[in-house]
Amino acid sequence: MSAKRDYYEVLGVTKSSNPDEIKSQYRKLALKFHPDRNKSPDAQEHFKEISEAYAVLSDSSKRDLYDQHGHEGVDGRYSTEDIFRGAGGNFNDIFNDLFSGQGRRGGGGFGSVFENLFGGGGGFGRSRGNDLLHECYITLEDVLHGKQIELDLQKYVDCPDCNGTGCKPGTSKATCKDCNGRGQVRVRKNMGGFLLETAQACGTCRGRGEIINDPCKKCQRGKIKGTKHLSFNLPSGIDNGDYVIQGEGESIPDGDNGDLIVRVRVEPHSHFRRDGIDLYCDARLSMIDASLGTEINVKTLEKTETLKIESGTQPNSILKIKSQGLPSQNSNRRGDLFVHIVVEIPKKLTKQQKSLLDDFRKSD
Template sequence: MGKDYYAVLGITKAATEDDIKKAYRKQALRFHPDKNKSPGAEDTFKEIAEAYDILSDPKKKDVYDRFGEEGLKGGGGSTGGGPGTFNYTFQGDPHAIFAEFFGGRNPFDQFFGSRNGGLHEEMNTDDPFAHVGMGGLGGLPRSFSSGMGGMGGYGGTSLTKRQDPPIVHDLHVTLEEVFSGCIKKMKISHQRLNPDRRTGRTEDKILEVEIKKGWKEGTKITFPKEGDETPTNIPADVVFVLKDKTHPVYRRDGADIIYPAKVCLRDALCGCTVSVPTLDSRTITVTTRDIVRPGMKRRITGEGLPLPKSPGCRGDLVVEFEVKFPERLSTSARETISQVLPPS
């Protein structure tokens, strides 16, 4: 007598396709080695996967129903009914089948507390989806309930895959880099599938991020599907978000740059000249004969950052005056100021 795969799943030969899926779900969760620590659980878990692999595939199931395990594995018949050439050997990964069935690259997040933990105490192993509120056919999520074919070697209709959420990284740039534009090379490591489409490998990749002139803080640069790839997911997009580095001289205000010019109280009252550096290493002289009040500004047109949509045009360089008041005054200085300055 060969193996009774129906008995392995706890069903009869009259079981429907939905019954087979429900039985696999129940048994796989019950005997998963991360939950069931009893001796032989790993072997039982593999046997459950093999039973599902056969009974969920119409061709394999037909041969098994007519000729039993011997016919399925080359010792009995074929799909034609005579001495057969059908030769089946289970070569699947039971853990991969488990992940594929539940439609997630890490089903433990959904059903188990952790890989080293166990099934949540409140979860019902007869109907684990009752706890997480999953809908769809046979307890499967609705997006995976249609098109579930046989899973021998991932045969049959493929499951609907969902793309992972974007992976977002901040990309810090200087004002000089925004002024001139540049290329940033960012090294990432991601998982890629081997040709067998089951096992994976880690690959390093250099992504070249083109920073265009005048780009604003918050600009997003997206590299589609550069996240980790698994048999059950669509890789996430990798997104870089521009962030301005703090500049030692300027502040940024859109396409304008602000230069704080500190002047003493005497110069503020009597007039002054300040030398203002530019982003392209020139110096512009700004002279005022007016009284400089705190917060007074002088705008130098066209000396700011390029405009993102019109890189040939530029914002302004804004000189923002800061008046430095003395810490103390001598008695004679007080008297002189009192005589010179009109009363308020």
């Protein structure tokens, strides 16, 4: 397919359309372009296109992602299968509805329609474990140096006794005879006047294509609650955000692993404020030092630097200490440290100070 069209445009709705409007619009289009009803050569492609748009826009988190980052945001994060799998419930609703009263028993709506569209087989029906979330709170010093994270995740892991096969050690899975290992069987159905052949999950092996005759006693189909140790590096320069480690989420029998989402939160610093790769801090000066000039010591993230204050430095001046900010993730560049000068006016003066300032006033 050529460049992807805007999902809203594909469905003929707008960014402000609510979920009900989107659903009813998709329902209308699905009825028109469903390949069982529309035999024109483009119908299937078009049906796929509107269905993908609906799969994304009917899922509030994917819709947000799309609104913010467009196709790139969604495609970067989800495969086409993920997109449809996540929205399965939303489709079932519509298809059960569309095809009710046509002698079809409830289900079969979403699964079979989309198995046909996407070639079925093991791929599409495969389930996937949940994503897991881990929050990392790090300091600005960690941002400067990068941080090694060691993590013990409590989750389902492969059973050590059977190596995750779910079979009693020494035995193995047998191919399902009813579907010859395909996991699905083809069923013909009369759909209001025409015959539709659909693929359905094989009932004997429940779509797995294989049967465990002799189960492992220790686990549930190869998975067991356990601990997975993970070690990964948050690179220097990292910012707040969600980072995905693929395949390290929850693990389920006969399915794909979910992902681990590492949510990075950089804690506020007592001395520095961050703006991208630059840092800001305050330095307090007496009005005398600001007037006469001096040298002050400024703490950076790593060390202490001497900063020359010119005579006549004005309140709220910003002075730069080069390359004492944060590293950039995309280049070798390092940000700068900007020092905001706060000039302090004394609140109490001794008699002598008063008279000196008085002399100064008269001299002006």
